[in-house]
Amino acid sequence: MKVDMHIHTNVSREGPITIDRLRKICLKKNIFPFITDHNTIKGALAYREKYKDCVVGEEIKAVYNGRFGDITGLFVNEEIKRDLDIFEAIDKIKAQGALVYFPHPYDRFRKRSAFFEKNGEFDLKNKIDIVEIYNSRIFGMKDMRKAISYSDKINAVKGAGSDAHWPIEIGRSYAEVNEFDRDNPKEFLKNLKDGKLFMIKKGNLVLLTTTRIYAKINSRFP
């Protein structure tokens, strides 16, 4: 099955993907969605209640070395507060039995990349289950290569997500994995390890710009 490990709904207020639209596109493209909105699981829970087939995630704004960076929980049951120290956020993800997914760690064009510029790199060995090595919104192959070597360095499994904020982006990065029990993060992790990752990258500048404009208009976005 094809799993897009990083999708946003309109609950993130950065794009127009409603849960009904997401469902339609996922059926059409044969994609299984991991819904990872910023600092909320409301959209993911609504999707799960209506359509069952999704994994609930949350992309959490956390503090790394005094700066902000994102960290994602996959298979979460309870929402985790934003602005926590990275290690505290990770503990809260793990306390739920959820997986720690490290999104776009080196993306230079993003405000909240963990290892962006002055943040520096630090050791998250045994803290991170999965490093996102493919993200369809990253411009630089160099940034992706850094993510790949970091995942090797800390011995984490590699993952892929489109980071879709717009319908057209859904499924642009995905992992092909064997079927897994939707309530069993460990089984998913094992399958991901044996899986294959894919990525499509195009029209990034337009997508990033429109997302920023959309977020500005919908100013409730944190």
Ligand SMILES: [Zn+2]
């Ligand atoms: Zn995201």
